[in-house]
Amino acid sequence: MNIAIITTQALADQNIKKHLEFEELEEEYKGRKVLVYQNIKLYEIDENSINCEGIDKEIDADVFVFATKHKSESGKPTLTCHAPGNWNKAEFGGEEKKLCIAPAYYLKQFFLALKQYEEKTESEISLEVTHHGPLMEKPCMFVEIGSSEIQWEDETFGKIISDCIKEVFTKEDKVESCLFIGGGHYNNYANKIMERTDLAVGHICPKYAVEFLDEEMITQALEKTLPKAKMVVLDWDGLGGHKQRLVEILDKLDIKCERAKKILKR
DSSP states (O other): OOEEEEEOSSHHHHHHHHHHOOEEEEEEETTEEEEEETTEEEEEOSSOGGGOTTHHHHSOOSEEEEEEEEEOTTOOOEEEEEOOBOSSOOSSSSOTTOBOOEEHHHHHHHHHHHHTTHHHHTOEEEEOOSOOOOOOSSOEEEEEEEESHHHHTOHHHHHHHHHHHHHHTTOOOOOEEEEEEOSOSSOHHHHHHHHHSSEEEEEEEOGGGGGGOOHHHHHHHHHTEESOOOEEEEOGGGSGGGHHHHHHHHHHHTOEEEEHHHHHTO
16 A cells, blocks of 8 residues: 655654655655655645545545644553544544545554554553544554654654654555453453454544434444454443444444453453
């Protein structure tokens, strides 16, 4: 697949770009030279990543990867990846109740690549739930350095993300993908499903958004996963008061579902 890496002027983005050291092409995008490494091209933009609606119509690529920052009040060193989309209101880019196509294989491989550096960097490696924009027609994902300016400028983290980009996006393979529902913004069960099973998690709907799930949203999440997700994994204790309603919807849709704890005990 042809991969487009998108960076902005943000500190974390520039840190990652510095370590990619791709070859410069004559080709330009918005006045800047495009960089290349094997099947990967890097494009630099001025816009905020979450507001890049339509960039997939301007750049020819199969998968779009936004290499940027992750911000949280904790300030804890964190390396994350996730698919974009909105389970309800579009407060930070994208459109209400619209999801992007989650490239499950690359999400899994990038997460596993990051895990190699967990102990060495004493950082948290985690998937994040599906959230924010931009809304795109092509598969896309975010890979992020967090959680504060200290880490955004730390060259160790910039090199880790750049090394993982070159390791992961020059390969491709087939996986069985799934939709994960329940739990917090950083879900330990979803991480373990990626790490300990053959399943690749695409979209993740957290507990705080489960109330917005209906037949249409679940179907959209399954279909907007690459490859299409054929099952749902549930963080059963992280579904709140929506367990019965959710199970009834999945039964009606005739979608296979399993509890994460059960899968991990095999």
